[in-house]
Amino acid sequence: MAQKISMATPLVEIDGDEMTRVLWQVIKEKLLTPYIDLKTVYFDLGLLHRDATNDKVTVEAAEAILAYGVGVKCATITANSARQKEYNLQHLHPSPNATIRAILDGTVFRKPIVVANIHPTVVTWKKPIVIGRHAYGDVYKAAEMAIPSAGKVELVYTTKDGKEQRILVANMDGPGVVQGMHNLDDSITSFARACFLYALEEKLDLWFATKDTISKTYDGRFKEIFQQVYETEFKARCDAAGISYFYTLIDDAVARVVKSEGGFLWACKNYDGDVMSDMVASAAGSLAMMTSVLVSPRGAFEYEAAHGTVQQHYYRYQRGEKTSTNPVALIFAWTGALKKRADLDGLPELASFAERLEKATLSTIEGGLMTGDLAKLASPAPSKVLDSWEFIDAIRATLEKM
Ligand code: NAP
Ligand code: MG
Secondary structure, three states: OOOOEEOOOOEEEEEOOHHHHHHHHHHHHHHHOOOEEOOEEEEEOOHHHHHHOOOHHHHHHHHHHHHHOEEEEOOOOOOOHHHHHHHOOOOOOOOHHHHHHHHHOOEEEEEEOOOOOEOOOOOOOOEOOEEEEEOOOHHHHOEEEEEOOOEEEEEEEEOOOOOEEEEEEEEEOOOEEEEEOOOOHHHHHHHHHHHHHHHHHHOOEEEEEEOOOOOOOHHHHHHHHHHHHHHHHHHHHHHHHOOOEEEEEHHHHHHHHHHOOEOEEEEEOHHHHHHHHHHHHHHHOOOOOEEEEEEOOOOOEEEEEOOOOOHHHHHHHHOOOOOOOOOHHHHHHHHHHHHHHHHHHOOHHHHHHHHHHHHHHHHHHHOOOOOHHHHOOEOOOOOOOOOHHHHHHHHHHHHHHO
16 A cells, blocks of 8 residues: 555544444544544543543643644534433533533534435525534523522623623513523624635625524624624625625525525524524435534634434444444544645645545445435435445445545
């Protein structure tokens, strides 16, 4: 075999849980390490190790991404009470993605991976819709309280020199719940900038939507900042590139998206992006056919799959079955990270290997070899459904031919 491709700076490698953790190793063994002298700084975010370190490992992984610039992350379990029992956990830590995003700040861009033999469920979609999800604040960093009985709930803001400003949330006449959330002008501004830069780079129109008719101050601020960033920093460049910026209400946006041809970047607030990216991914084909990258305003990039740990498949795998779990989004997380590393370090060989691996993956599917989730959607339907291991071997064979 030819000499392996070398790397300069290591990637921050963040391992995860269940089925995606199993496939992570197979991808490295079959598709990466035979070709690349892979350098990584490894963090084990498997649930038990997060628990054993009191979640310190999650914070260390995020800090390493800031230090090295590029990370690649496997899917991880967000612990809940069922998981606490299942894994006998000491603590219930927040979602690792939420912890990492709170440290990196930034925007998550999610783009469907398109293959010729799979058509979107939404028949009008001709081009992929990219979601730009704000990754800081709102309900993901909120304070919540259960209110046991009737009483007054207020929001209180105290300035650094001790002055108070308060506003009534509700005079509650019985038990209920309350939530306080926030965002920062700086974070919203960098969200807007990241979206305009992405739109310019990919030559896509930019859509943004909130519910500013109801949330006049909170969502209103998002709308204002986007408009201001557009007018003061990007309008001339967008005009020159023939790109438009379009603002509307979130419910109107949803209706328009479904009737559109696609081919634009849809900037979404944190929660909208969480929900809408799964909708766009499923309608475009499969959750496993979507790339996801977190772009931090501090100059760091984290690549991951948009789907979870594929829990039910993992239980089948544990019972000794070979599952047909689709590894494409995990492969593209690695290729995305390798391409970014190659770009930053000036390593054209590494970049072209990552490109080749992506092409090999797509052309394997287009050649009729695929996992079960895609087999249900492909036209023509494949004669046989491959398990994950057979599919990865098929990609390897395509890669060898290239
Ligand atoms: P999931 O892992 O995304 O899986 C949901 C369903 O989608 C699967 O049961 C499967 O459908 C299908 N699916 C997802 N990825 C697939 C793939 N690669 N190949 C084939 N089918 C795929 O979501 P979940 O079951 O709701 O969550 C499982 C765990 O993942 C949870 O503990 C959650 O906390 C975690 N999670 C992590 C992340 C992350 O780290 N980024 C994101 C979301 C969820 P079928 O069963 O019909 O085949
Ligand atoms: Mg989600």
